[in-house]
């Protein structure tokens with residue numbers, strides 16, 4: 001019987017099956033960061049357990065780290081304590097750690113692929129919901145809670161019940177100025193923030209195949225925003241080319257063996273998914289979020305919706321609340337709303353390709369007076385690469401703050417936050433109330449759209465911007 | 469792991485959809501390295517005014533009639549967003565033992581069972597009705613995992629579905645790491661067959 005890629009990966013990782021119980025799956029790679037791991041390590045200590053496979057476990061610091069100069073002392077003592085706890089835990093349990101002084105440090109979902117740790121066909125977990133990012137390589141990757149982090153540390157396995165499968169097929173070609181970010185925002189807008197709950201999604205179709213690895217990561221990254229357990233994209237020559245030569249990529253005979261196995265992964269013709277969703281890429285405009293959930297999105301040319309547009313009473317109330325929180329009026333063009341801040345970064349859009357795209361728009365321009373603009377590379381290697389290409393100069397000349405690597409204003413655990421009422425165009429993934437700072441108002445956009453918005457002082461249609 | 473068999477007590481309605489884990493426990497409280505003490509920060513940004521100390525009178529759970537509530541009734545897709553287990557830690561520490569909603573986000577749902585909280589799925593219309601009933605002061609409910617029923621002080625009674633294995637673990641407060649470790653020979657056998665190129669963080 002023809003099989004989906006998901007089924008192939010799942011079956012290859014079942015350690016044990018017992019009727020009436022979840023399957024016990026083997027985990028090939030466990031990524032760890034400072035926020036969701038301290039209680040898990042503490043649990044191991046309390047029960048006298050060890051980390052079963054330190055070689056399959058890699059830790060970094062990203063959520064809490066200041067992104068100002070690394071030579072400055074860390075002022076937030078509680079953050080500092082959490083980072084120290086990770087260092088101590090990694091030392092005690094023998095886990096590799098890339099701390100803030102490492103050349104490999106960065107957002108956990110940026111460094112996995114960059115180091116060649118993320119490979120097709122693997123099972124990858126991390127105590128972070130955006131672990132779905134790694135699915136761009138054809139790996140089954142999903143976020144877990146701290147109890148499960150402890151479970152994987154102790155056993156390298158995780159009991160999992162079988163999810164359903166959904167194919168999201170994006171046919172045709174994207175228009176000029178439309179990016180991977182716009183595809184995924186359009187998808188979430190269409191199916192809703194719980195549209196894929198209980199499913200593993202596989203993205204297929206011409207528009208997905210045409211994306212770079214960075215673009216594919218952006219798509220899979222935000223799968224969780226549609227509720228999906230994981231997102232997957234079949235590996236191809238682009239995938240192999242991206243991985244080859246990376247620090248932890250297989251080498252020599254092992255490389256050939258690995259690639260041969262990876263070629264077997266894509267879903268077989270005729271494989272069955274539980275659900276199919278189709279989109280036409282040509283109809284996708286640059287998207288922007290207007291509300292407080294990633295499903296509250298409109299095309300940039302659209303008008304801010306009215307609560308009356310929603311059939312369901314609960315959704316209507318949610319829209320009312322969102323309009324109030326966001327300080328917006330229904331029926332108005334989103335392009336007329338003035339911004340205070342522009343943030344370029346995060347595990348969604350903090351990779352080198354994203355910085356290149358933003359710099360391409362900014363070159364020769366300046367950020368509008370009164371706008372605070374910051375760019376936070378997703379990792380130290382991204383930062384160094386950007387500097388080697390001179391992108392840092394373009395950003396700085398345009399008036400952007402050029403930062404060290406980390407999550408930064410994506411969730412505002414470090415000192416970079418919005419003040420109440422401040423409005424931000426952000427390349428991150430969540431526009432929840434208070435996500436970027438209590439009372440802060442977030443509009444999710446692509447890097448190109450964020451860059452153009454920083455120059456204009458408000459959101460603009462990047463397709464028309466090009467003609468200026 | 470904490471066990472759960474049955475709870476009877478005050479029920480509080482939180483009539484919102486898509487309440488995400490950033491709202492349940494905002495990020496500024498994720499820096500603690502303990503599992504305990506998160507209840508005081510539950511729904512912090514909704515619960516308090518901008519000064520962070522004055523209770524917001526508009527926020528549902530701040531009404532005195534809900535003080536001591538053990539059952540939370542809420543809208544669909546509860547617990548979406550971040551995987552932070554601090555969310556169920558905060559709910560449990562605040563005193564909630566069971567949640568009733570039309571649907572939950574996967575990771576949050578899973579995290580609840582690890583912390584002795586029972587998330588019950590009920591039909592959207594049923595939840596809409598219970599949210600209404602919850603407005604009455606002194607409204608109490610019983611959530612019974614053993615018999616898989618939800619009942620209230622006004623005669624409502626309904627069975628609910630739950631995965632039998634999850635139910636078994638929660639009723640008995642089983643340590644699921646311990647359960648997995650019983651299969652250690654299977655894990656070792658699996659490991660012996662893993663291809664060499666799956667080296668993780670060790671370069672060839």
Ligand code: SF4
Pocket residue numbers: 062063107108109128130346347348406407410411428429
């Ligand atoms: S960049 Fe944002 S979404 Fe990504 S891991 Fe960091 S905090 Fe989470």
